Amino acid sequence: MPDRGPLNRDRIVAAAVALVDTDGVDALSMRTLAGRLGCAPMSLYNHVADKDELLTAMLEAIADEIEPPEPDREPLDAIRARAISTRDALARHPWAAELWQRSVPGPARTRLMEELLEMLARTDLSPRVAHHGFHAVNNHVLGYTLQELGMNMGDDPEKTARDFQDAIVADFPLMAAHIQQHLDGDTSRTFELVLDLILEGLARLDREG
Amino acid sequence: MPDRGPLNRDRIVAAAVALVDTDGVDALSMRTLAGRLGCAPMSLYNHVADKDELLTAMLEAIADEIEPPEPDREPLDAIRARAISTRDALARHPWAAELWQRSVPGPARTRLMEELLEMLARTDLSPRVAHHGFHAVNNHVLGYTLQELGMNMGDDPEKTARDFQDAIVADFPLMAAHIQQHLDGDTSRTFELVLDLILEGLARLDREG
DNA sequence: ACCTGAACACCGTTCAAGT
DNA sequence: ACCTGAACACCGTTCAAGT
Numbered sequence: 169m170p171d172r173g174p175l176n177r178d179r180i181v182a183a184a185v186a187l188v189d190t191d192g193v194d195a196l197s198m199r200t201l202a203g204r205l206g207c208a209p210m211s212l213y214n215h216v217a218d219k220d221e222l223l224t225a226m227l228e229a230i231a232d233e234i235e236p237p238e239p240d241r242e243p244l245d246a247i248r249a250r251a252i253s254t255r256d257a258l259a260r261h262p263w264a265a266e267l268w269q270r271s272v273p274g275p276a277r278t279r280l281m282e283e284l285l286e287m288l289a290r291t292d293l294s295p296r297v298a299h300h301g302f303h304a305v306n307n308h309v310l311g312y313t314l315q316e317l318g319m320n321m322g323d324d325p326e327k328t329a330r331d332f333q334d335a336i337v338a339d340f341p342l343m344a345a346h347i348q349q350h351l352d353g354d355t356s357r358t359f360e361l362v363l364d365l366i367l368e369g370l371a372r373l374d375r376e377g
Numbered sequence: 378m379p380d381r382g383p384l385n386r387d388r389i390v391a392a393a394v395a396l397v398d399t400d401g402v403d404a405l406s407m408r409t410l411a412g413r414l415g416c417a418p419m420s421l422y423n424h425v426a427d428k429d430e431l432l433t434a435m436l437e438a439i440a441d442e443i444e445p446p447e448p449d450r451e452p453l454d455a456i457r458a459r460a461i462s463t464r465d466a467l468a469r470h471p472w473a474a475e476l477w478q479r480s481v482p483g484p485a486r487t488r489l490m491e492e493l494l495e496m497l498a499r500t501d502l503s504p505r506v507a508h509h510g511f512h513a514v515n516n517h518v519l520g521y522t523l524q525e526l527g528m529n530m531g532d533d534p535e536k537t538a539r540d541f542q543d544a545i546v547a548d549f550p551l552m553a554a555h556i557q558q559h560l561d562g563d564t565s566r567t568f569e570l571v572l573d574l575i576l577e578g579l580a581r582l583d584r585e586g
Numbered sequence: 587a588c589c590t591g592a593a594c595a596c597c598g599t600t601c602a603a604g605t
Numbered sequence: 606a607c608c609t610g611a612a613c614a615c616c617g618t619t620c621a622a623g624t
Contacts, residue, residue: 299555300567328481
């Protein structure tokens with residue numbers, strides 16, 4: 169059931185995101201994408217320079233899903249909300265985190281970074297600590313999301329986890345126990361907890377110079 | 378100048394790592410790799426099941442480069458040293474961080490995780506905080522490395538950074554200033570600083586329950 | 587047991603030709 | 606300005622045949 173109507177850049181990017189959301193990034197080819205859109209493969213090249221530019225445009229579309237900062241909020245609170253919104257957007261599109269740092273950021277991704285720097289500037293953190301804070305928050309969001317999505321691979325994440333657990337329990341008991349903690353579900357707030365640890369750590373670092 | 382001698386799994390993996398270190402992960406094909414090794418493409422399949430297994434084996438080889446924990450060290454110090462050694466290994470192989478979470482970990486990568494959990498167990502952190510610490514440290518190492526390598530793209534990283542800076546300075550002044558801080562080189566210890574922030578934050582989190 | 591040529595079913599992209 | 610078929614130079618992998 170190919171979509172019809174006039175071809176344009178936005179329709180191409182939206183179709184590509186939809187395709188990759190369901191079938192994975194390896195399933196994206198210019199030919200299958202054209203099939204979904206009901207056009208010839210080469211028609212796509214009237215709207216995107218090449219596949220790389222398409223992927224960059226797809227990441228920009230994901231960046232646009234992330235909630236803008238709420239200007240009336242306490243800056244550290246706003247940073248916290250932004251981090252959570254970013255994680256949510258990356259979780260909705262499990263392929264995006266892996267590619268997030270692959271190409272030079274476009275306007276949407278650059279705006280995200282500018283906004284985080286703005287929020288940090290509105291805190292009373294020193295410029296030096298704010299610089300580190302920028303990286304600390306970004307590293308956490310990206311690193312956590314990659315780890316979470318890496319664990320949730322395949323059609324049945326729980327089965328994947330249990331199979332891995334069974335395979336390693338003899339040689340790596342602590343890791344098997346760690347996985348059990350995840351399976352027991354009492355770790356769902358790790359992202360927020362570590363985020364708070366970082367935000368409080370920044371404030372403390374600043375106080376001590 | 379193809380290497381000669383009998384083909385085996387280790388030679389294939391080593392040649393693949395060398396190829397990808399210099400030419401990037403997109404340059405890795407079974408055909409070019411076979412060319413480097415002086416064998417037919419299909420000969421590789423006598424030693425690896427497919428390209429995916431080869432990539433997994435390459436990541437295992439990188440994991441084996443990471444220094445084992447020094448058992449006589451203070452646990453938090455040992456964790457710190459391990460994090461730095463991991464970052465160094467990933468920096469030597471700029472393609473590896475992107476793939477790190479892509480497939481189910483093999484024995485070498487699982488051993489790394491087990492060892493981190495062992496070091497955490499040797500601290501006096503509560504099991505709950507140790508669980509979060511595992512993720513906090515791993516997220517930071519992976520997230521930081523990805524960010525650092527993302528910035529150092531292309532043949533001339535400094536030129537890439539300056540070009541990006543020029544392109545965005547009008548719309549995103551804070552981001553341009555942030556890049557300037559990197560170009561000035563006074564941010565080289567961000568990785569260790571944020572790492573220490575996390576480790577101290579864990580100890581504090583524990584004290585407060 | 588290990589190797590390999592030919593073949594199959596794909597890719598991204600160039601180019602020239604259409605409207 | 607936008608579309609597209611044919612073609613080019615690649616892929617990963619199967620299979621049957623070699624030693």
